[in-house]
Amino acid sequence: MIILGIILLVIGLVAGIGILWTIGIILLVIGAVLFLLGSVGRAVGGRRHYW
Incomplete structure (x- = not known):
């Protein structure tokens, strides 16, 4: 999800599309x-690690 956010940020910046920039930040x-949350040992979605 982090990598997808970075990709959307870059595409939004290059193409000048504001909605991609916003979705990328989110x-x-x-x-x-x-x-x-996953790295401190808290279960996320029933899993100990989210990745």
Whole structure:
């Protein structure tokens, strides 16, 4: 999810499409939160690690 967010950020920046930029930021933040929750040992969606 983090990689997809970065890809959308780059495409949105290059193409000048604001909605891709916004979606990319949202995916990047959600991916970072899930990564942090999984790395501290908290179960995310029934799994110990989200990746």
